[in-house]
Amino acid sequence: MHDDKIILGFETSCDETAIAIMKGDELLVNTISSQIDIHEKFGGVVPEVASRAHAEMIRNIFHSSLNNANLQISDIDIVSTTDGPGLVGSLVVGYNFAKSIAWSINKPFFTVDHMVGHLAAPLIENNTMKPPFITLLVSGGHTQIVFVEEWGSYQLLGTTIDDAAGEAFDKLSRFCGFGFPGGPAIQKIGEGGDPAKIELPRPKTKHAYNYSFSGLKTAATNFLNNLDIDDKVTRADFAASYQEAIVDSLLSNFVKAVKDTGVKSISGGGGVMANSRLREKMNIFAEEKELNIYLPTPKLSTDNAAMICVAAQNNLITNDMNIDDVRLNSIIT
Numbered sequence: 001m002h003d004d005k006i007i008l009g010f011e012t013s014c015d016e017t018a019i020a021i022m023k024g025d026e027l028l029v030n031t032i033s034s035q036i037d038i039h040e041k042f043g044g045v046v047p048e049v050a051s052r053a054h055a056e057m058i059r060n061i062f063h064s065s066l067n068n069a070n071l072q073i074s075d076i077d078i079v080s081t082t083d084g085p086g087l088v089g090s091l092v093v094g095y096n097f098a099k100s101i102a103w104s105i106n107k108p109f110f111t112v113d114h115m116v117g118h119l120a121a122p123l124i125e126n127n128t129m130k131p132p133f134i135t136l137l138v139s140g141g142h143t144q145i146v147f148v149e150e151w152g153s154y155q156l157l158g159t160t161i162d163d164a165a166g167e168a169f170d171k172l173s174r175f176c177g178f179g180f181p182g183g184p185a186i187q188k189i190g191e192g193g194d195p196a197k198i199e200l201p202r203p204k205t206k207h208a209y210n211y212s213f214s215g216l217k218t219a220a221t222n223f224l225n226n227l228d229i230d231d232k233v234t235r236a237d238f239a240a241s242y243q244e245a246i247v248d249s250l251l252s253n254f255v256k257a258v259k260d261t262g263v264k265s266i267s268g269g270g271g272v273m274a275n276s277r278l279r280e281k282m283n284i285f286a287e288e289k290e291l292n293i294y295l296p297t298p299k300l301s302t303d304n305a306a307m308i309c310v311a312a313q314n315n316l317i318t319n320d321m322n323i324d325d326v327r328l329n330s331i332i333t
């Protein structure tokens with residue numbers, strides 16, 4: 001697919017300062033410095049605090065990443081970074097740092113749409129993933145079904161009309177005091193719970209492939225507000241039932257899109273794809289329908305910079321490189 005050039009990637013769109021270095025297909029370093037501890041007390045990411053933390057950390061993380069890969073800055077052949085979507089102040093830190101490096105060593109500089117990064121993430125560990133395929137991209141800000149006919153051709157089939165799937169986890173978790181970020185917190189609390197214990201809606205929209213999660217979130221909070229003192233509902237049952245409703249909703253539109261298009265390969269990405277119940281149900285669907293399935297590992301589903309490296313590498317096949325930005329095709333957001 002590509003040669004053994006050394007590519008440096010940056011991802012600072014939200015609350016992770018992430019830097020990766022790849023040599024061809026080999027992931028040399030995948031540094032992810034999370035700001036969860038900093039934002040936890042606020043119950044969500046505070047944009048100004050996030051950009052400040054990126055600015056404070058990025059230089060040290062860059063140097064330790066180079067050291068861990070046993071490389072000098074002059075060994076880098078290509079520099080890539082996320083340029084959005086995300087928190088502007090956070091993006092600017094990574095973008096400017098990455099571009100300065102590219103300028104200083106006079107090497108090509110690529111910017112990558114964050115969601116294209118998530119889309120490309122399965123390639124980090126398995127470069128056999130090939131279009132055509134349909135992918136389910138589920139993060140804190142996006143919920144998208146994307147048809148990838150060929151590399152660079154991304155057709156948005158469905159999206160959320162209100163909250164993203166990750167947002168639905170995060171907001172309910174904050175309401176219940178379950179912890180931050182909400183997805184992993186709800187997954188953990190729900191372990192051993194009965195996913196069928198509480199009847200929650202599986203919201204539908206007019207458009208067959210679009211999503212809506214705000215009604216589900218309201219139904220769950222109403223359920224809690226109306227609980228009777230005698231009701232025998234555990235935290236585990238509640239969390240498992242809420243998770244199940246999100247996973248079922250995600251799957252139903254996705255399955256329809258796969259059936260309608262007749263593709264033989266499916267994929268996924270974004271933080272919510274780290275969810276074990278979602279992964280289990282995606283795998284069962286693929287097995288039943290004999291589809292190829294490409295999922296990034298949970299660690300590579302959440303934000304990381306290796307996904308930015310592989311997205312940029314794919315673009316290298318078709319674009320001339322120069323010091324000016326070469327922006328990869330962006331999914332409509």
Ligand code: KG4
Pocket residue numbers: 014138139140141142165166167169170181182183184187270271272273274275276301302303
């Ligand atoms: O892609 P990501 O790391 O950052 C954004 O681009 O937003 O996704 C973060 C989202 C958060 O909403 C978080 O709660 C959710 O992914 N998440 C999960 C899990 N791990 C992270 N949701 C459900 N189950 C998980 N295990």
Ligand code: ZN
Pocket residue numbers: 114118139140270271302303
């Ligand atoms: Zn993301």
